[in-house]
Amino acid sequence: MHVVMFADQHLESLGGAQVSMRLQKRFLERAGHVVTVVAPRLHRPASDDPAYLDLPSIAITPDREYALTWPGARTDRFLDAEMGARLPVDVVHVQADFWGAFIGHRYAARHGLPVVHTMHNRVDVGIEATAPFPGLVLRALNAWARRALPAAGSRSGAQPSARRDPGSAPARGEDGADPRDPASSPSAAPSSRVDGWAFLHRLARLSRAVTAPSGHFARRLEQHGVASAVDVIWNGIDDDVLDAALAFGPSARRSGRPRFVWLGRMSPEKRLLPFLEAVAASGIDAEIEVIGGGAQLAAARRFVGRAQPTAAVTFAGRLPYAETLARLADADAVVQTSIGFETQGMTVFEAASLGTPAVVSDPDIAAELGGGVWAVTDATVPALAEALRRAAADIAAGSPVRPHPSIAERFRQSSRTAAMVGVYERAVRAGR
Template sequence: MARIENVTAFTDLYLPTINGVTYTVDLWRRYWSRRRGRMAVVYPGEDGYEPSSDEFPIRSVRAPLFSNYRLGTPTAPEDLAVPDLVHVHTPFTVGYAGRRFADRHDLPVVASYHTVLEARADRVVPRPFVRGMQRATRAFERWFFETVDCVVVPTAYAREHFFESVGADTDVRIVTNGIDTDFFRPVDVGAFRSRHDLPTDRPLVGYTGRHGYEKNLGELIDAVSGMDVTLVLAGDGPARVDLEDRAAGADADVRFLGFLEREDLPAFYSSIDVFGFPSPVETQGLVALEAAACETPVVAVDAGALQDSVIEGETGYRYPEGDLEAFRTALRLSITENDRLSSLCRRRRSMFSVDHAIDQLVTVYDELA
């Protein structure tokens, strides 16, 4: 079988922006170089980030409707070497440039399906236009993904949703995103707890990540109301002000830590007793894997990819969306069974690793060669 050595990834989302897509692209880039060859990355350039020799920023402007993101010009850098394969991570301007680049050089193309775009429609357009926006999104995605040789998705749920919602007639494979288990592991938490003045006399329930409305974090605040726990919310996003107002009216001790630097995340996960994850729109939910790799059980909504990512009774528990009493029961159970669940999380760490993801990626790439 032929081997794919050099890959070029095209992505509309990349560093210094921090989210699941940027994390995965950067992680794959670094680990691919250890295993095979080179994985160059083409992305919208932004001031304040110094690229390495295999990162190729292109001109960009602030994205309309999403001020935190950049919109790159749909072109490939002139000095970009021709690889063995193109991997497109997003279906927007830079992703489109990747498709054109692959066509020009007659290269195989893999595309990742990272995000359920239609779930964000109500945050982009007024309510009367949401259904029209969702239909347009599905039609665009169907067109885009039918032009590639293979689509990779991180979970079985994402694969099922892809066929049901996008409906593209193409080859779809499961390739887990993976996490860096050398980095995400149990660590000493004394300094972190002290710096953020976290209590030691009661269990801690926590969440870190984007504070978006689609993440449904208000349900987590409602669930801990009346419980003898402290809820610790790290991260930031458009819903934060509303969440702070909701927490102020709740019968709960809720702490907002704000954005945490990446090097603080293992200490955050290791500090909390349970990771609460009520988001029903995940295609994998990397933060759930990061928490479990730090041996912290997860209580997640029984929806989306979290049905696959959280193993019932092993890495945590799931509850029906909107059922606050079931949410509280699962939280209490995870606190009571913390030692047992932590031990099972430790046994599952190899399944979460990026090395496992690269093994799967190698198979997909080489088959296309």
């Protein structure tokens, strides 16, 4: 099977969706499938891969980490010309929410190909956290979608019934509508709406199947009328890295102060600065390692310099995937601080697979993990500080919470890839 994936950002750029897609690509290739990844060209050096089809792009962030490709006739012509030598294609897998989604759905409509759309992003929460006038941005985004996306009638077949993946809890909120068609739900977003859910609905109605990386996000998609049936397929962890980490078996904890890791993109919705405020307010005597990069790095360093917390805070920068997982395995706990934004929360699942528990701010993520968490009671800095104190005390006493042992097997990328291939096959069959 030849799978063409579309992304908003190059797979070698920083981000959880990109990490997930790189793993998906590698394990699909390992299973004998052919993968092409279409994304904007990266504006910094990166490893080359013949599976990457880079589109002309412009950098959109000061660090040149992220880029934009404008969806339109010129991009369509470039893509069709570049894809000529890679034909035939069996299925299009859109894992984008903006220009990558528009480009992918346009390509599928031109060539009559089935689309599987994975929704990684809470568009409404992300825009509210990062844009000064979110309502205006969402209105403009919906207007852009109306102009850039093909008409719903151009899709090659209705969405088949979703099947629940055993790797996660089933989504809820079924409403009795035709499960083959995401546009048939009584609660489907009407064309006059201009919120984030209406925007995602515009993408779902062009797809044969819609997937989400967690049960809680799938439930929200269904309840808000984005699609009437959503397959739940977790993003996974590299089997080889997991096996290497687990081969050593349970090990004694290194002596010393409790060790916490915060990992992610340093942008407002990830709440790095509130985390550092909570570290200072908690007074914990611990080692805090912050892994990642982004626009708030300088502000984070300045805050630590001013606050002088009792804990020792270090900034490790961006690390290779295997090294990041090694740091998670060595930590006493990982700290997850975004609320309402994450559609899965990869970091805490990776950590849990390695036996590392988590301090979790988002109640949906805490529920999805099913154990091994110190839950933060609300969105305030004092509540996060209190959770850090509880975690540090438990770790120092030798009685930390423990993740559920089944997560390591349920989170393997090989099992996630097998589940997604089943969705691909169902989408292809539905058009025959």
